[in-house]
Amino acid sequence: MTTLNPYISQLDPYLHSFSRVRKKSAFLLTVILAAAAKAFNPALNKKLRDHAEDMLADSFRRGSKSIETAQAIMIMTYWKDPEDTRAWMYLGYIIRMGMELGWHRLAPYSPKAPDVATDHGIREARNLERTWLVLFVYDRSMSLQTGKPWMIERSGFIESVEAWCKDPAAISNDRLLGALVTLRLLSSEVFRLLGSRSNRARAGQLHTLESLLAIINGRIEEWETRWLKLAGQDSCHPFLIQFYGTHLRLQLFSLPLQETLGEQDEGSSHRMEVLWVSYSSALEMLHLICRHSSWLYFAQDSVHVMTAYSAAFLIKLLMSAPDSVTRQIEPAIRSAISGAAVVFSQQAAPPGSSCALQAKFLDNITTRGQDQRIAVETGEQATMSSTQPNCDDSRWDSSETASFIAPMRSADITGTGLTFESAEEATWASLIAEAGFSAQDGVFFG
Numbered sequence: 001m002t003t004l005n006p007y008i009s010q011l012d013p014y015l016h017s018f019s020r021v022r023k024k025s026a027f028l029l030t031v032i033l034a035a036a037a038k039a040f041n042p043a044l045n046k047k048l049r050d051h052a053e054d055m056l057a058d059s060f061r062r063g064s065k066s067i068e069t070a071q072a073i074m075i076m077t078y079w080k081d082p083e084d085t086r087a088w089m090y091l092g093y094i095i096r097m098g099m100e101l102g103w104h105r106l107a108p109y110s111p112k113a114p115d116v117a118t119d120h121g122i123r124e125a126r127n128l129e130r131t132w133l134v135l136f137v138y139d140r141s142m143s144l145q146t147g148k149p150w151m152i153e154r155s156g157f158i159e160s161v162e163a164w165c166k167d168p169a170a171i172s173n174d175r176l177l178g179a180l181v182t183l184r185l186l187s188s189e190v191f192r193l194l195g196s197r198s199n200r201a202r203a204g205q206l207h208t209l210e211s212l213l214a215i216i217n218g219r220i221e222e223w224e225t226r227w228l229k230l231a232g233q234d235s236c237h238p239f240l241i242q243f244y245g246t247h248l249r250l251q252l253f254s255l256p257l258q259e260t261l262g263e264q265d266e267g268s269s270h271r272m273e274v275l276w277v278s279y280s281s282a283l284e285m286l287h288l289i290c291r292h293s294s295w296l297y298f299a300q301d302s303v304h305v306m307t308a309y310s311a312a313f314l315i316k317l318l319m320s321a322p323d324s325v326t327r328q329i330e331p332a333i334r335s336a337i338s339g340a341a342v343v344f345s346q347q348a349a350p351p352g353s354s355c356a357l358q359a360k361f362l363d364n365i366t367t368r369g370q371d372q373r374i375a376v377e378t379g380e381q382a383t384m385s386s387t388q389p390n391c392d393d394s395r396w397d398s399s400e401t402a403s404f405i406a407p408m409r410s411a412d413i414t415g416t417g418l419t420f421e422s423a424e425e426a427t428w429a430s431l432i433a434e435a436g437f438s439a440q441d442g443v444f445f446g
Helices: 018-024 027-038 042-062 067-078 085-100 121-148 161-165 172-194 195-203 206-230 237-253 255-260 272-291 301-320 322-346 356-376 398-404 423-435
Strands: none
Touching: 018 027, 018 272, 027 042, 027 067, 067 322, 121 161, 121 172, 121 398, 161 172, 172 195, 172 237, 172 398, 206 237, 206 255, 206 272, 237 255, 237 272, 237 301, 255 272, 255 301, 272 322, 301 356, 301 398, 322 356
16 A cells, blocks of 8 residues: 555555455455555465456456446556556446446535534545546546547546645645646647647648647646645655656657658758757656666556657657767667666566566667667668567557557658558567557556
């Protein structure tokens, strides 16, 4: 509870004590024990995980609907096995469950007078509200990462989250949840304003995109400053707030690169401010990993997917930007990726864990990116995918690769022999599959 829960901001330590959870939901208790075993005693994880799977199947057959069932299924997706790609389906199931229970009709926050409700009753009400807020973040984050539609619309209750976080009954983890709800509200509105790539091109808006992004960048900075002041400094929250904010900045500022990196006129195709913010954001994500290494071992899978995303973006930038740019940024990129790989490898994590897989991925992406660049520079047009070993299709659906590398997908890089919609997407799919990651899953708080 004290180690893993701060990452997911989902459980109330007062309500979710061992004795209370055991009485309330054997399913939730088993899932919590399985997550704890994966972190602290991996030898017990499989038996507990298998038992949780049996209980999930039984819950589904019986049509069980409760807060505890929703919480249990969500926790199953945070620290999962690499081959498990069911998070998207589970998320939809839980949201439908919540809607059937009326969670989408929660009223905007209003303080509850002490003489109207007991402390336990207030905590029970906030437990329900917290679960819906977590689902909102999960839903919007998954949509942002995969390009799939979200299910939960913004409401008066969700928009009142800042006041909700200041309630006297709020727990410390509610502040991180409030930060991420407001970030998701901001990001979903921004992407609605930006529209699709084709719409921007047809409307002739490419020249104004940077101005809008500059405004949004200021709002992200204000968001980060405001919530860092509220975050507990002795927890993982400052790291997560900075990490998720920087990840959003990378996603937003890499959008114009879709329009510019494929143009042949080098002088006009690279707007340096946009390129620099994208580059520095991806680099900062890796630097945050190194500066906050003590929080990595227990981090949920979404942190690892975003880390891999930033590294992949930087390597692709090296392969597509002009030589005058790459000569300046390549040393810093390789140093940052190598440094992050070392940090993950030093976590003493068991083989097959997220930290071990991340270290392997970062090492591989650096080596193969270098091999590809050498091949391009020597005039060879062979893609890296021709040298990749076959990977288990059950661990990665290649159609998902475009979502993972979204900032620069559809870019046909002139003069490099790389067509990002064909051979190279298979390359990234292979690299990520070898490391055990799936872009479709585990994008909580993304």
